[in-house]
Amino acid sequence: AQSVAQPEDQVNVAEGNPLTVKCTYSVSGNPYLFWYVQYPNRGLQFLLKYITGDNLVKGSYGFEAEFNKSQTSFHLKKPSALVSDSALYFCAVRDYRDYKLSFGAGTTVTVRA
């Protein structure tokens, strides 16, 4: 079985400050990890993914995520948050042998001006 935990329902940061959205996962085999963002009344937009290789993955809109195998984590980060980053963020995991993508419950990010 595979699962994802996003321990924070909400994250609030001031514009210009660093943003971190936490994600931990559980999977029996090698994990493939994804981050998506959902703006109000929109579909999920792909941000970045980790498949193999460098543990630091860079994605769209200045976001990056660090894969940590020992801590089974894949936290999303942005050095300087923008008000426009306010949205719902989902972490997802898939076992390398499977097609099913398991999503976390989501974290609502609010960036205040």
Place this chain on the structure above:
Amino acid sequence: DAGVIQSPRHEVTEMGQEVTLRCKPISGHNSLFWYRQTMMRGLELLIYFNNNVPIDDSGMPEDRFSAKMPNASFSTLKIQPSEPRDSAVYFCASSLALSGASTDTQYFGPGTRLTVL
């Protein structure tokens, strides 16, 4: 690239009516997924097609739900009869799965917000 296209974007219907949701995947993609999103249950996978063939429909909640993919560019999700508890946002996603590899990214459509009164 037009992305995944879904229609309608919003659907309001009365209990007992038939509802049909439509999806056009990204051209060239051979995998298609239907998801349902609710506050209580989050994102749930309903059904997965590969090369137009249903591979896994274990997430379909009950017999009232059915999905088809008659060709590579079109899929439908039908609910008959609809019930208030079916109210949710339904997403379609597609991906390019090469030789069963699971490194492919799923790309989501904008969703259909269904309200059953």
